[in-house]
Amino acid sequence: MQPSDKALVPFVSVDNMMRLIHHVGIEQMITELAAEIEADFKRWELFDKTPRVAAHSPHGVIELMPTSDGEAYGFKYVNGHPKNTTEGLQTVTAFGLLADVYTGYPTLLTEMTMLTALRTAATSALVGKYLAPKGATTMAMIGNGAQSEFQCLAFKALCGIDTVRLYDLDPRATGKCATNLAGKGLTVVSCKTAEEAIEGAQIITTCTADKKYATILTDNMVGPGVHINAIGGDCPGKTELHRDILLRSDIFVEYPEQTRIEGEIQALEPDHPVTEMWQVITGKAQGRRDAQQITLFDSVGFAIEDFSALRYIKKAIEGTAFFEPLDMLADPDDPRDLFGMLMRAK
């Protein structure tokens, strides 16, 4: 028995996602994702916004991140288990779903581990476009894990970075990142300390994975005029920057209600002033004011960015072979006759 069209949900496997990325081109896809995210930031106010629904355990966290623009509904399932890497597993895995608000029927299921890496990098570089100092050419990449290469290529594609300076507590991670970036059009400098990495960098990206209050950057390391792209401080108890850096910076966030719980600013008073990025992008708020200012993007990742990415994938796979139909929804000819459908399947 063939299920009806409505019952079949297009599914993008990891394998197909990788094919799609290579088909589009990785920098091109990050650029297109950034455009999609930028467009959604411009209509920020019409989205259903709710902090993610988190299930914490001693081992890590499992989160559901739903949102809707009134026509489409999307959510991402994502875990965060920093201890996983010691067991040969990913810290973060994810998948996502789009549905039609009008019928409630899912319209896309997709892997989102790869896609999250791309959308996080796209968001970072999109924000960098608005906040990084003019003419920035060099980025320090502190933390050379799964996200690092995507960040470097995104800042190359969107912000014109030509040099990245890598540092990780584990030199093998730096080696891996440098190897992966070879021949990608970037000058790659492997550094032995965080201090060395930020020398001459106009942009500093921090992306480390320990679930604890860490101090990747101390105050005296950060000179005037830089843009800090802080990715790794993204859940309660996990931060990367010394509090004094925060106090010298103008802080930009995705969604304050969530960032105050999960971001670097959990170290500050709950009323410490922050600027919402959607307001910068729509021109309602100022971004970078002058060349001396330290700008800090306290990024935690928000559901709307995943929504943008899901909608992008839904459009990108249309007419391609980069998906398979999944028999996920029971859809009997007579909607009241679920039981009859079951009996006829015998």
Added chain:
Amino acid sequence: MQPSDKALVPFVSVDNMMRLIHHVGIEQMITELAAEIEADFKRWELFDKTPRVAAHSPHGVIELMPTSDGEAYGFKYVNGHPKNTTEGLQTVTAFGLLADVYTGYPTLLTEMTMLTALRTAATSALVGKYLAPKGATTMAMIGNGAQSEFQCLAFKALCGIDTVRLYDLDPRATGKCATNLAGKGLTVVSCKTAEEAIEGAQIITTCTADKKYATILTDNMVGPGVHINAIGGDCPGKTELHRDILLRSDIFVEYPEQTRIEGEIQALEPDHPVTEMWQVITGKAQGRRDAQQITLFDSVGFAIEDFSALRYIKKAIEGTAFFEPLDMLADPDDPRDLFGMLMRAK
């Protein structure tokens, strides 16, 4: 390139779910599901309980229902769109996921439209076992939609019902239900009014789908001693029973915090006394007290029931062919080398 074992999530399609149901036998499977749900009700206190996360629209609702017992994490995606039936679509479609709390990795993805029908029926009949009057043989089934046959078979399997009396506003629904139940070991009586349907019934199940305050049963229709299994009043603004019936009944619920928002008791004061079913099942609270008492199960469906069903399916498919491995999680050999995995896939 073959994805690793960890990256492959067992997926139970609608087709495989139907095969599994027939393999186990529908009444047997409802009975086994009820045992699983009963066991989880007995350890109710250790579950993470949070009201479902609902996205309401003028067209319907899309909900995520997560829970965890500390070892496994589960959630269900479910929509409720009563207007769908007029467009040839299901009012409710659902799918669900189990994950390992220790790693955050998903361990099962399954259709849950069929499975929800079974778990809802299993929960109803399990509660009926505790609350229905002794020796009950006849059930009135009011609302003969997608859930109705499952309810009838569940009360047959678990409570010893031998006769069902069907009524629906739409006689075609009654005809469909009667046809589906033919030869299933029940005496089926099709009725022209709700009043006729409840004649001689010791159990009254109401399961209608309109998203509005409806009055399927009025006060004078309900005599002493019956058990009412109220399924259809399950979201804000959607109820089925006249308030006076509620006032004459002892009311039993799954999770008061959710039921007061979604169940029949949204028509009552917020402090109206209710009894939690897990307390009845563990012996901490009394169920049916005497033969005159009207018991009312104000059922809205709770995440723990889905969790029980998901765990049941995970066990049931082990060693069978009733699932397919889904390449849903990117899982590079070196967990920090997501980018390298992508490059090698080229």
